[in-house]
Amino acid sequence: MLFSLLKLNKKYFKIKNNTIMPNFYLFFYQIKGKSMQKKKILFLGAGYATLSAIKALPDELFEKAQVSLISNYSYHYHTILLHKVASNEDIYSSKYDLLPLLNPKINFIQDKVLKISKDKVFTQNGEFDFDILVCGLGFAKETFGIKGMQEYALSIDNYENALKINEVIYNKIQDYKNTHNEDDLKITVCGGGLSGVEFVASLAKELKTFCQKEQIDHDKIELSLIEAMDQILPMFEKKLALKAKHRLEQLGVKVYEKSKIIECEKNGIKLDGGMFIKANTIIWTAGVRGNSVIENSTDFPSTRSRVEVDAFMHPLNVENASKYFFIGDNSLFKDPKTNTPYPPTAQLALREGAYVAKALKALVDEEEFKQEFSFVSGNTVCSIGNDYAVGTVLHKPISGYLAIKLKIFIEKLWQYQLEGIKGFFK
Template sequence: MKKVVLLGAGYANMALLKSLPSNVWNENEYEFLLISNTPLHYFSVLLHEVASGVCEEEITLPLNAILPKNVKFIQDKVIRIEQNLIQAENDTYEYNILVVGLGFQSDNFGIVGIKEYADSIVNYQGALALKQKIVNALRDYAVKGDVESFKIAVCGAGFTGIEFIGSFVDELVQIRKELNIHQEKIKITCIEAMPNILPMFNPKLSSSAKTYLEEKNITFELGCKILECEKDGIIVEKNGQKEKIDASLIIWTAGVKGNQVMEDSTFFTTQRSKVEINAYLQPINQANQELMQNVFVIGDCAALKDPLTQRFYPPTAQMAMQQGEFLAKLLVQKLQGKNFSEEFSYKPKGTICSIGSQYAIGYVGKMNIKGKSALWLKRAIEANWKFKLAGLKAFSKTF
């Protein structure tokens, strides 16, 4: 019996499994196995809300309740990928067809001190831990009654950084009230090397987001190249001069790369823990290219070039879902021994960045949107994904 092994339970692999036609499960020539280090599918685009304390279980769905019944789930941590074999923490697993849909990790770009002194938002457990660390730090600060303010530095003004700040500054109102901390005692600074925030949006939208946060007392240090991270602050270069930005707590959101498993697997040729793939989502430019015929890489570990610009697409949930849906069609044909000539083509449907509970910016097609209408649309998209995975029961409190 052929074994189709899927690694990771993120957007890409879940979209794949939910897109497979029902007749696939009637075949007895192959079996599907999903390996993940967590029993949950979590909405990684909402990890910032877990870290900020806005939500927790609401962004997770138990795999045993949403996987097709013919898919066997094994909770194990993948260590390394080899030819026809997966090395994991608890066991080894053979495969005939492999789909790598593992998640991402923080990229510190070799900057000294980031690993030791900064926290990142890359997975569900890490986001929960960061939430608790923030609350504990603020609680200690309130008890000590320090004269100095409590300073939080967020490194990076891309999606994760800005969405976290927007979410946290709203949640902070209640936290301050509970701990009896005056507003002026907590300082939040966002440090960014680029001259503006959210560079993926047009300048007017980015400016509106910046103004919205500045009105909530967020300070932006733009055009600051981060040189080093220390226990109590960030060393930056601004206008050719070195300076230190003090911080009681440092959160790193300035970059991500593919899963460490890819880098640790000599089976693959990688760059920034990513594997370059072609229009059929298969690895290319590999030292072991002849061994890649039955291997597919989707989601955060995949590096796919835009055929028009020849630049790599940024990793997004939208991209991962479209790759999963496409690969479902390809796999059906492959498992039946048929040729498949259709190539993957990414079709962006728009992008929305939430900035707290009352504001968002984004675009759909050529139309720019901002304010509550943008926020409502983002929530509708998230609800649609939840419905696709679990139907109406996903919205039940007993699910």
């Protein structure tokens, strides 16, 4: 019986150590789809965009369609809180087991996506066909070709790497007690946007407590933040950016503005003009690109691993585009008024996901869907430690205690969407 099935379709089996092993994920994915004759909706990635779409799907859709999700990880992480993981402010609150968040009728497959073609998704352990594809594979580090940055700098681009940064920083500071190498106490953050500012501020506060506990002279800690543009937090007006800079300096952070990085070395950063900032730990927060799977998927034209989409989240210059949705950090959606891409933010990803849920319902019900996606950037708040923040609300500046309370509330909204009232108090 086993060999007749293998002869019938070898892709449902794989050879391991000279033993024929059934590929259960692929077998049930394919057979279930054929037997039930339902539309197959395949989600890729478990970030903000895809999860916000999945959470917004009506229950009745799962009776009409076979919904599957492929993700590298068995968990979801709250990306805008990863700086707290890296700094040691809060390691656990940003991580969620994935299965309890999903409708039980979703077929979850933990696997690594390698490539996407027009009718299949290829993973490490199999291949999956679909009727509708929703791709939200997230982002990766973009170093803009700066020499040495890829090799020597760490990046807060996922939960595991945030934990790695945490481990590297605190191990080096512990090692200093034996080696007395003061360069181990020097940490440089490259990029003065939201991620860089939030991380270095959080780290500054955590290191003060840690040094007291470990009886290490905190005055020897050197934290640097480097920004190429005229000011840190360039999305804000200058007055707000100055408030943020002054707050960082009060926390002991050296802020370098108008400082273009030429090269990253193992023990420091070389700036345009010849200045060298010594540091044995270097963190890159200055740029992201789409997931590398996108540039490996040549059926979908992309720029920096981001697929440009139209107002329905369908890829441009692709045949039968209505069966594909690209959302989140691996998509590129332009402001129709300026023809410039919106920056890839959590706010944009969440709204794209909610929009796609409506489009999927119409597709499954075979109804015409004419509503175009539109986006107006809302509130943006940057925390500078756990007791201060700066930002804009309804395009008006805000700072201080009220701003940090708003920042916490914004973070809690996603947690509430994931877990209900339990998530709000996590």
